[in-house]
Amino acid sequence: MTIRVAESQLDRASVQQLSELLGGTWRLVSGDRLPERGDSLFAFGEVVIATEGREYTVRSELTTSDFEGFSEEYPELSVHPGAERLDDEIKSGRAFFRNKGDTVVAIYVVRDTVSQLKDDETVWQYTTDVGIVIELTGGAVSVCKASHHTEALLVSFSGSLETVSVDDNLDEWEDELGIAHLSRREVLPINELYGPKQG
Amino acid sequence: MGSQSGGGYSSSPSSFERLARNVDRLAQDYRLTPGGRFGEKGDNSRVITSENPNATAREFWKALSKGGRVRSLPNGKGEGAFFDDGSHVVFRPITSTENSPAISIRIMTKGRGIAANQKIHFMAKGSHK
Numbered sequence: 001m002t003i004r005v006a007e008s009q010l011d012r013a014s015v016q017q018l019s020e021l022l023g024g025t026w027r028l029v030s031g032d033r034l035p036e037r038g039d040s041l042f043a044f045g046e047v048v049i050a051t052e053g054r055e056y057t058v059r060s061e062l063t064t065s066d067f068e069g070f071s072e073e074y075p076e077l078s079v080h081p082g083a084e085r086l087d088d089e090i091k092s093g094r095a096f097f098r099n100k101g102d103t104v105v106a107i108y109v110v111r112d113t114v115s116q117l118k119d120d121e122t123v124w125q126y127t128t129d130v131g132i133v134i135e136l137t138g139g140a141v142s143v144c145k146a147s148h149h150t151e152a153l154l155v156s157f158s159g160s161l162e163t164v165s166v167d168d169n170l171d172e173w174e175d176e177l178g179i180a181h182l183s184r185r186e187v188l189p190i191n192e193l194y195g196p197k198q199g
Numbered sequence: 200m201g202s203q204s205g206g207g208y209s210s211s212p213s214s215f216e217r218l219a220r221n222v223d224r225l226a227q228d229y230r231l232t233p234g235g236r237f238g239e240k241g242d243n244s245r246v247i248t249s250e251n252p253n254a255t256a257r258e259f260w261k262a263l264s265k266g267g268r269v270r271s272l273p274n275g276k277g278e279g280a281f282f283d284d285g286s287h288v289v290f291r292p293i294t295s296t297e298n299s300p301a302i303s304i305r306i307m308t309k310g311r312g313i314a315a316n317q318k319i320h321f322m323a324k325g326s327h328k
Contacts, residue, residue, distance in 0.1 A: 032268060032281070034281075034283055034284065034285050035211055035214075035283045036211075036214060036215055036282075036283035036284040036285075036308075037283070037284050037285050037307070040285065042281050042285055042287070044270050044272055044273065044279040044281070044287075044289075045272060045273035045274070046273050059273075061274070062274075064295070068243070070242055070243035071243075071295065072243060146285055146287065146305065146307075147287075147305045147316070148316075149303060149305065149316055149318065150279070150287065150289050150303050150305055151272065151273070151289075152279065152281070152285075152287050152289075152305065154285055171309075171315040171316070172305070172315055172316035173316075174234075174314070
């Protein structure tokens with residue numbers, strides 16, 4: 001059986017933008033507060049992250065793929081310089097200055113590979129960057145997809161890198177008799193992704 | 200890094216309980232399976248058929264998003280509403296399927312009998328087999 005394979009990963013420009021945050025002084029992240037989800041914020045499609053002197057927009061945009069055997073839309077993350085909506089976000093109370101003044105010490109990309117198995121044989125495999133984790137001197141901030149099927153984003157704050165929690169959202173695929181879904185995770189330091197291309 | 204899920208009751212107007220009540224109310228008018236999915240099984244989504252799919256989709260959306268915090272999608276292709284646990288619903292009046300608006304539902308809180316993820320296409324009677 002031929003395995004259908006799909007990938008949705010941060011492009012090289014996005015990785016470069018993220019790497020420029022390293023060593024910067026943390027300022028803010030945008031989103032709407034979620035009272036029933038602890039230290040989390042929500043946004044449809046765009047989140048602003050900023051260090052002193054640098055602002056970026058993290059986008060989640062739907063792209064079409066047919067790896068499941070039919071045409072469906074899946075969100076793809078990208079990072080862009082600038083933040084046109086930053087003033088509006090601040091004025092409307094959607095900017096959060098927690099950990100302001102911390103130094104950005106490391107950045108990680110969370111990459112999940114979801115597989116569908118039918119009678120223990122892999123039918124399709126979908127590898128996708130689901131989140132960005134920014135480690136600060138006083139904690140960590142993550143910007144992650146809230147879903148594999150919508151452009152929604154979740155921002156979470158953690159006291160340390162070790163306590164960062166990122167959903168795999170595997171429950172979006174329903175197991176049936178003989179059909180199972182698995183998710184495997186890699187956490188990749190940004191330096192590894194931005195190194196010289198191999199081969 | 201592990202996984203997490205939201206939860207807990209809140210009296211906030213946009214609490215997850217509000218969304219769950221919206222679903223319960225819609226289930227009085229639209230078929231809801233025991234697994235918590237609306238409509239009939241389609242090729243890659245759920246399907247609700249009616250004489251006027253656009254009007255039906257807007258009526259469904261209005262009831263489903265009630266109490267949620269509604270935002271326009273950045274690409275201008277629809278609206279989204281989210282609730283306090285991160286559960287969210289998205290309405291796209293125009294999709295790649297001609298004359299078939301769609302609503303996506305992503306549920307973050309488990310235990311209320313609503314499927315974690317579903318996409319519903321609204322189609323004209325007779326156009327879906």
